[in-house]
Amino acid sequence: xxxxxxxxxxxxxxxxxxxxxxxxxxxxxxxxxxxxxxxxxxxxxxxxxxxxxxxxxxxxxxxxxxxxxxxxxxxxxxxxxxxxxxxxxxxxxxxxxxxxxxxxxxxxxxxxxxxxxxxxxxxxxxxxxxxxxxxxxxxxxxxxxxxxxxxxxxxxxxxxxxxxxxxxxxxxxxxxxxxxxxxxxxxxxxxxxxxxxxxxxxxxxxxxxxxxxxxxxxxxxxxxxxxxxxxxxxxxxxxxxxxxxxxxxxxxxxxxxxxxxxx
Numbered sequence: 001x002x003x004x005x006x007x008x009x010x011x012x013x014x015x016x017x018x019x020x021x022x023x024x025x026x027x028x029x030x031x032x033x034x035x036x037x038x039x040x041x042x043x044x045x046x047x048x049x050x051x052x053x054x055x056x057x058x059x060x061x062x063x064x065x066x067x068x069x070x071x072x073x074x075x076x077x078x079x080x081x082x083x084x085x086x087x088x089x090x091x092x093x094x095x096x097x098x099x100x101x102x103x104x105x106x107x108x109x110x111x112x113x114x115x116x117x118x119x120x121x122x123x124x125x126x127x128x129x130x131x132x133x134x135x136x137x138x139x140x141x142x143x144x145x146x147x148x149x150x151x152x153x154x155x156x157x158x159x160x161x162x163x164x165x166x167x168x169x170x171x172x173x174x175x176x177x178x179x180x181x182x183x184x185x186x187x188x189x190x191x192x193x194x195x196x197x198x199x200x201x202x203x204x205x206x207x208x209x210x211x212x213x214x215x216x217x218x219x220x221x222x223x224x225x226x227x228x229x230x231x232x233x234x235x236x237x238x239x240x241x242x243x244x245x246x247x248x249x250x251x252x253x254x255x256x257x258x259x260x261x262x263x
Contacts, residue, residue: 001241002237002238002240002241003203005240005241005244006205006206006209006237006240006241006246007204007205008203008204008205009203009204010202010203010204011203011234012199012200012202012203012205012233012237013199013229013230013231013233013234013237014230015227015230017057019060019061019064021199021202022057022060022061023194023195023198023199024061025187025191025194025195026191027054027058027184027185027187027191028054028057028058028061030182031047031058031062031182031184032058032061032062032065034180034182035047035058035062035155035180035182036062037179037180038153038155038179038180039066039071039121039153041179042153042177042178042179042180043142043152043153043154043177043179044142044153044154044155044156044174044177044178044179044180045153045154045155045156045178045179045180045181045182046127046155046156046157046162046163046166046178046180046181046182047059047155047156047157047158047182047184048128048157048158048159048160048162048163048182048183048184049159049160049183049184049185050159050160050186050225051159051225051227052225052226052227052228053184053185053186053225053226053227054184054226055125055157055158055184056125056157057226058184059075059123059125059155059157063075063121063123066121069118070118070119071118071119071120071121072094072116072118072119072120072121073121073123074090074093074094074120074121074122074123075123075125076089076090076093076122076123076124076125077124077125077126079124079125079126079127079128079129079130079134080129080131081134082131082133082134083102083131083133083134083136083137084102084105086130086134086137087102087105087106087109087137088105090105090109090120090122091105091108091109091112094108094109094112094113094116094120095112096108096112102137106137106140106141109141109152110141110151110152113151113152114151119151119152119153120151120152120153121153121154121155122138122141122152122153122154122155123154123155123157124138124154124155124156124157125157125158126157126158127156127157127158127162128158128159128161128162128165129158130156130158130165132170132171135165135166135171135174136170136171136174138154138156138174139171139173139174139177141154142154142177143173143177160183163181163183166178185224186223186224186225187219187224187225187226187229188224189216189219189224191224192215192218192219192222192224192229193212193215193216193219195226195229196210196215196218196229196233199233208247209237209240209246209247209248210233210236210247210248211247211248211249211250213250214236214248214249214250214252214253217250217253218232218233218236218253221257231260232253232256232257232260235256235257235259235260236248236252236253236256238256239252239255239256239259240252
């Protein structure tokens with residue numbers, strides 16, 4: 001295992017990472033500030049960006065920081081469901097037994113939201129896959145005359161074309177209610193190098209394992225996408241440990257990249 005070879009206490013580029021080990025770069029600082037604004041004002045936030053850019057990580061970090069005595073986070077990623085099934089999931093997460101009709105599901109959600117001391121924050125990942133009627137139903141949840149911005153909040157997170165989906169005329173009313181828009185971009189070259197160094201240090205290893213020119217190559221071939229950086233960096237570490245090398249050179253990098261690109 002490469003972790004023992006490099007005297008690491010954890011795997012540095014794991015997809016499942018404790019929030020305390022997340023690098024809070026400028027992208028996340030900006031994103032968190034906007035999402036924090038939603039807690040105090042507005043009803044809907046939309047987060048979008050490329051696959052693997054860090055949207056779910058940002059949401060994980062945000063949800064770990066919200067006051068648990070004030071808010072009830074409801075995280076959903078089954079976005080391919082029918083709208084009634086989506087509403088049923090929300091009802092279940094609110095601790096209720098879902099009724100059988102959409103009207104009654106709406107009433108359950110609104111009634112529970114109004115009676116609870118906790119403000120529900122419905123977080124929907126992969127929101128670009130939501131069906132049109134599901135988006136309409138979400139809009140109805142925040143536009144009900146029984147509700148106010150203090151009783152229910154929605155965060156949609158999805159790929160970049162989510163922005164264009166919400167610009168369709170049919171979703172105009174929903175779009176007008178969005179108070180927070182945030183586009184999370186890939187890492188810059190400097191941020192990629194800092195990302196690699198941060199995760200190496202967090203695992204107990206030296207940040208000198210990767211040559212600086214290799215970090216530049218990782219940025220080039222990953223396009224600054226953290227998920228790709230993780231995959232390439234892990235492949236490099238595996239190949240280096242097999243060679244009994246303590247340094248990631250260009251030769252090791254290209255071998256690792258060839259293995260990844262062969263799939």
